[in-house]
Amino acid sequence: MHAIVKCLVWDLDDTLWDGVVLEGDAHAPRPEARRALRLLDERGIVHAIASRGEPAPALAHLSAHGLEEMFCATQIGWDAKSEAVRRISETLNIGLDAIAFVDNDPVERAEVASALPQVRCYAAEDLSMLPGLAEFRPAVVTRDARERRQRYRAEARRRTSEQSFAGSNAEFLLGLGLVMTVRRAREADLERAHELTVRTHQLNTTGRTFDIEQLRELSASATHEVLIATLRDRFGEYGAIGLVVTEFRGQDSVLVLMLMSCRVMSRGVGGALLAHLIDRASARGQRCVAEFVPTKVNRVMLVTLRFAGFVVLEQDPERVLLGHDRRTAVPNTAHVLVRSADAPTPPGDLISGLLRRVAEFPDRIALISGGETLTYRELDRRTADLAGRLVGAGVRPGDVVLCLLRQDAWTVVAMLAALRAGAAWCLVEPGRASAQLCALVDDLRCNTVIFDERAPHTSCDEVEALLAPASNRPVLVPLGATSPTGPLPAPPPATAPAYVITTSGSTGAPKAVVVSRGNLAAMISGRDYPCTEGELVTLSTCPLTADAALLFGPWALTRGGTVVVPTHRELLDAAAIGALAARYRVSHLVATPSYYRLLLPRLAEAPAAPTVVALAGETLSPSLAARHRELLPCTVLMNEYGPTEATVTCVWHVVTDAATVPIGKPLPGNTARVLGPELTALTDGDVGELYVGGDQITLGYAARPGLTATRFVADPYAAEPGARMYRTGDLGRLTAVGNIDYLGRADGQVQIRGARVERHAVEAVLETHPGVAHAVTVVRTGRDEIAELVAFVVPGADTTPPGRRELARHCAERLSPLEVPSRFVPIDTIPIAVAGKLDEAALLARADDPPLPGPSRHDWTPGQREVAELWSTALEHGDFDLDDSFFEVGGNSHRVVMLHLLLEQHRPGLVRVGQLFDLRTIRDQADALAASVTVAAALAESAASSVPVSTRAFEL
Template structure:
């Protein structure tokens, strides 16, 4: 019998308290009972309830006296106590020999003892003595033990959620957000490691055990690793649930012991730990070998090993030796994100994954661009050759390689080659301002520049001249030449830089964000997009200079998929990209919402459409989401959010309801919190600033320690020393459903005449007009220094743009007056900037284009036409009629002052500014001026800027 009790089951009436709840005379819990509850809880003994009565009153009495949280399971009813105790043991996954029962009634104790002889029974009058008994006093109390109650209660919430979940078990597991952290055991972990070997049913284990002294010796030995695995999900921590002991024997990494706690067997995490151990060995150039010791109950572990690709090498009655085949990946592990800061290469490592897939599928298509196709073998060979040249040119681990290339196959090769050389890549399009390139090279301590000397404007001489003023001249590595090659480095730590991407700051000065290999690996391993092996084909409409382009590509290369890269000539042409998507049978597409607006109608006409579309980089409007559902109802639409400083995206929402599209919830390995002043957590529905944390938070800004310290702040919620979170500067709120709503920038809200306007809501309304294909809005500061909303309209195919009056009326019927755009400008297409986002600068440059024309004035009187000229100057458009109200066609309190100044030039003193709030139409104002016979008319002064000198 187990000498240590893991669960104490309590009767309530006349045991935990004096009296009976249903008779109304139950008192507060007895002091000695409270003491026993607290002391045993601190030792890791969990409490449960098996009591006769009605559940609701009993639970209410527990809550009133503040002890409800002490119990991990309750069975309250009228059945036999032994049945209740058995159910509790099963629900908590605790053996009956580790369960105790306390009750005031000797008959109840006898019934339990007879039906369940393994369960120890105690009388209620002995409750004060329980903490002094040996079976309630473990020799060592680990942190996991102290937190056992919280973890069991979290498990109860998981089970409740699982029971109400409508999907499959696999879908439920995917939604748990399971994160396993694997690391070398420290001295403080060894007690828990030993506890795992003795306090488990030993079902999910390779069979060997080690006592605490042996574990301590092995953890200090350089040829052994003692690894501990902890687990958490969106409900909370599971604690330490796994243990592995490995030994280096020549070229083999021998798994002496691997076990998983029985309480997580239903979570399918054993395969994930096993896959990590195989990758850990592979990163060191070793084969993973497992020693399996058969017992009466651990056959499940042998099955797990065989499904994970372990084949029998030797077999005997007392030991089976198995070796991994080097190809097979443990199945059903995509729902678990594995973290390991001390692994030779981080889980999800791009280069490690690429090399494994190349060994597994050497002739499978890996990369397509510009009509050229590379298999996995060819891609690995090209990257190795270029990486060797980089090493030969002086590139060392931790350096940066500047890739001065236009987007094509060689761009991807150069990026991967930099990684294989131990460096980070920084991709820059040729033609960027020379001063910016030189500043970047100086900031990054760049040691080599890769360029294509046959592609203008990057000839050898021009690149030399470009970099001549740089303080430390980098080596020049032209793609089309040969040069001495050096040996490729071994595995690099997760902290080594992987890539650098420039991003414009709020001041417009570019900043270089440095992401580590661990950041990139965490982003890759945290992806769980639906896909079929052999049918995964990805394409990004974002250029490779933007981090959104990394959303699918690296992940696909570690999964054996194909990456389609539009060339720099194809990328700006939505029709060309649409043809590429259809022709390559792209399954996973990445785009910004602005670009996707142009691409969606093209995709809808294609014979083959993507399985998944992920939109990122801008706010996804409900109108675009609804349009997607209408045209591509079978394609999964994902709204992804994440600043460059958090490695591409870290929050995601699968769009099902298009009424409002949140950015969703943090991806595995990430956190996202809406915080108020002093980093206080906001209540649901309250607006705060969004902070993101976790494994994807990048290293910071190159050569900008001050800005790095300002934006990357300590994470007080992580519970890990050195953890940081990034202050996004974005406003957000948490919905009652647990999703995050993005509400715009905290440092630049759109204000229209003192009121906040949601631009995308206006665009959505405009796009419901049958004559409008696309609409975008920008805020423009007019000559009078007042911000106005300008709408740019792409008319529906084959139609003329609707008139301004029609569009304004359409908006006025659906929006508040302040939300109606003051100006409508027709355009042929929505301009897209180099990064694939909306080109706001191009739109602002066209804000003064001729607006939509107004009605004819042929039958107006000369006086009415003169007043109309003044209205046109004040409103900055001509679309109004004689009886239109000034305040319903773009006028406001400021513009009425401008109109008054213009009228003063025409008829000084004729009307007061206050009268114009009543004289709202041209007809009214003309009649009022005509009635003012005492003031002689003067010739109309040409409208000029002096009228606006207020």
């Protein structure tokens, strides 16, 4: 019986058509040739060309008759036909015994048959009968078979791209954006699964085969699992490329069959599938075991298993049983993103990845914060202990645990402990208004709160008082205390929440975005930043309350890296952050562009520069990109983009040209489209709204089903039914090379120091004050390129205009600190432009108008007035009072350094920059300066009189 033909190789002149192209007498393709091309293509048999002549005119003739797209490989020249057929076999990775050749010339056929006896040769006059021959009639034609030609042509484009690629093979594979989806085989998959067993080259299999009825029985068995693996990249779909049959035997998950299609051997995806199978077994509490049946050619699969950490358990001439050692990681898998909705835990899961590293590197440093250092073993113990206490307090899978904590090592422990308890974390810094906390607790149905009794304003009584108005009364779990514990649950499904993060809402009330474990896992597994084993150290300048802080940390913990977490005090001080980066030789750093502009000179002075810097949360300007290139030319600069609703970032770009800085292309497992009205796709250069989709699209907004339905819409472009995409509200433009340019917001949302602020939300809150008739806000960029929010207020009729302090307090009780305007400017009416829209230019021109008055300064001391003048210069406005915090009236890390420089000019050496993060008001700074002057005078007098004076009494 003849094996099924996979590829038919055609001669052209006097075979596919009558006549010779180079002689100018070539006719249109023969009808019987067209019919054979079409029928065999529909059966999954691909076509190639081995013909004598010149390539250009032959291909032009094919194209003129609409047939060029039918061929997956072309060898047109003057070499022997057998050599052409051999090259086609190598190009398409199809064995010679699965290739047929048709030619009108018996000499050519004889030459091929002699040199390649495996190849079946046919005469041109037999074309009409070829589709009826048994070897051209596969028993089953699957969807994958019908799409085989398109996939081979996509592979040709990949190969062309690879040949012109200047980097290494590993870099090329990384740029492919490979995504493997692994799921249980359904009835519709079984034909393709069987096809894989009979068509796949035996190099890539553990050695057993099953017919379709056996596969059907196994897929229905409770003791077996039949998995199908599909693959895609930026060039298109590969289709189903892998098959796995697993048998559950007690504590072992046994791979009785694993095979990969020969088409993907060069892509290195077999290791990624194997790593997923190991994780899948581990999630069930089982050991992954492989049953290997030796053949004459599949020894390479045995070598793959051994390199992946499988050790021989049993061996005889007909079978080798190998078990994974539970320690060794499968090498060279980072370039493939694995998706699996029905896996016990999703690939990239933070907790399972962390626990693997605990077993692998127990004494490696995992976490550094505030001078405290935790190894992976210690981090495991602390998180397990706290998770047990949470379970003992009543936390159950799917719950949300509110972490009312200032940032330090215990904050990270609490976040991980919530996950290990099967719950999600929601981190809120102390100091939020009671009304905001209670609304959040009620929306999330939160039943547990972790807090630190040692921190200011978070004693048990104070926390109880804060949460007293909530309709839901959560259990309080203080850090460092002892309480009953419970057993840790099995890992929840991928759809369970992992964390909740608040973001600005258009009505003034914050929205709580619920991020699933699968979303977080997809974000982690989609990352593959360059790093060196054992030298991965990450640091984020963003607070853990902002999702940008999760960009590197979780990824690093699943890879055995070290995460440096600045304390809440250090976060505000760029000098302190620079010192941390230098001290711990941070290799991967995350920042907003605003913060990075301040930090960059300090990084340039460090003994070792980071390997990667990722900037997110704001628009990256070309000037900052150029400055980075000048100071850190060897550091990879990433510009990353993504709303909270798409799990941290989902689009990225490696910045190589400082003149243009797009946000780039979607990460593996994500999509990003610029769409017009009615979700129509736009062409290159057109401006539209940016929609993002894929694995990182979150569950939606807590307790807001209507808003969720409005912003999370059906994805008409997705291959899988039920997929959603998020309407970002951002404007974008697709470039000719496939990058996306970010063009700002389509609504009133802005970025303030990396935080997303809804201008309309701030305006809505201001207008709830009885003394405000109307309010509008604009963003003004100061000379340091830092954005600040300025509010323009129209007082209510017949009312006394509220003061600045009163409005700031009103906003602070209802908004996050970054949403409180830094300036409040009174105006008589809202300016409207000719087109009937808000005249923002007119407002910006008035941004320096006299602000709303604060209390009188006539009773201020001269020292306080002197400091106030310096504040006005640093902040670029004078809208503040004696006891206002510098950071609540427009101050930031950049401007506090500027303030220190001004103080040094007037009072050199009296105040350190670090003190200004504690001495935040004019009163405190003036007092500190006065005390320093007193100390200096006393020391001078002591020196003159030779009487020693202790300075301890004057320490600040």
